[in-house]
Amino acid sequence: MLVVMRHGATSGQIGDVVRAIEDMGYRARPMPGAQRTTVGLVGNDGRVQESRLVGLDGVLRIIHVSQPYKQVSREWCPEDTVVELDNGVKIGGEDVVIMAGPCSVESREQILECAHRVGAAGATVLRGGAFKPRTSPYSFQGLGEEGLRLLARAREETGLAIVTEALDTDSMGLVAEYADIIQIGARSMQNYSLLRAAGRAGKPVLLKRGMAATIKELLLAAEYIVAEGEPRVMLCERGVRNFDTHARNLFDLTAVVTIQELSHLPIVADPSHGTGARAKVGPMSRAAVAAGADALILEVHPDPASAASDGQQSLNLDQFDALMVELHAVAGAIGRRIARAVVSAHG
Structure with missing residues (x-):
């Protein structure tokens, strides 16, 4: 799962998302991008309570990664790794x-x-x-x-x-x-x-x-x-x-x-x-x-x-x-x- 932050989201808002993910027992991976930051959620085998995330300030949308390989997929990171x-x-x-x-x-x-x-x-x-x-x-x-x-x-x-x-x-x-x-x-x-x-x-x-x-x-x-x-x-x-x-x-x-x-x-x-x-x-x-x-x-x-x-x-x-x-x-x-x-x- 990827939590896409709004353009201009503050470090505090990103931190709130990270803490919410960790409170649910998962790991959070903030990934700053050219336009906006996304926060990856890793460690889940099934559905996650999206309601705890979508209502947080600065969150734009939630993206579900469909592939079983999450972090190496293009869904997770569309930009090439160098x-x-x-x-x-x-x-x-x-x-x-x-x-x-x-x-x-x-x-x-x-x-x-x-x-x-x-x-x-x-x-x-x-x-x-x-x-x-x-x-x-x-x-x-x-x-x-x-x-x-x-x-x-x-x-x-x-x-x-x-x-x-x-x-x-x-x-x-x-x-x-x-x-x-x-x-x-x-x-x-x-x-x-x-x-x-x-x-x-x-x-x-x-x-x-x-x-x-x-x-x-x-x-x-x-x-x-x-x-x-x-x-x-x-x-x-x-x-x-x-x-x-x-x-x-x-x-x-x-x-x-x-x-x-x-x-x-x-x-x-x-x-x-x-x-x-x-x-x-x-x-x-x-x-x-x-x-x-x-x-x-x-x-x-x-x-x-x-x-x-x-x-x-x-x-x-x-x-x-x-x-x-x-x-x-x-x-x-x-x-x-x-x-x-x-x-x-x-x-």
Whole structure:
């Protein structure tokens, strides 16, 4: 439910609405807007006594949010959410942000070389896994905290923001200490205790769609994070399970458009996992930008053939350079541009 205040409603009148909502046992979320303030009511599973609200001074009307995901819906907030990172990069605005880097942090030399090259080419966020969820328990699981320290070193040298995954509630605090964006991976999309922890970690969250999740389920997962008090959530389309064998997953480009219709949160596209094949990453990257994605997250490795994980879908550094030229052209054709680095990619 949203309580829409009249234009010019005083802080005292808004406070009266907040107190009335809290007196009924719910939480109130005041949201100042360009024209007027709305106050969101959260925590209700059913009908609310509207009569206690509509008669208060300054209240214009009551709006019922019909979707089961409340705070992430466009009904709740018609204006796009823009997530601003510490390095000044904005995700969800006019610019298209490029996140790039290896699937796994493997060594100091590997991550620093990759960071400098993708930054020089125009990426503004460095991706890299320190903790890796792998299908096989015998596969490379990541360097852990040492990987986080190497990512932090790369940030110091390049100015790139860092996005990296938290696997469980035990590692959430450690990841939040180092990362600019906490990633919740596809395998964890419906790990509700992890989502709640991410919502309390104090950092922006990149939430990936589960391998067999509907868009509604993705939005409800995002609601868990926002309900804990973290509004800076980005949704990621990374492909869903498919019966065909020509690609690792079915890269659902319609999800980009559908999510923008249903939610105010930024939408990120991951054509690396979405296709699982290096030759398909470029075409699907161009298509995702054309479809309106707010950001791309791409796997890039100095030597994909020797990568500890996902080498088959990783671009090499020269391929990434060439793709960036193409993405500038596609973004320009639809009236957008690729986000520029806020600081020099060479420190």
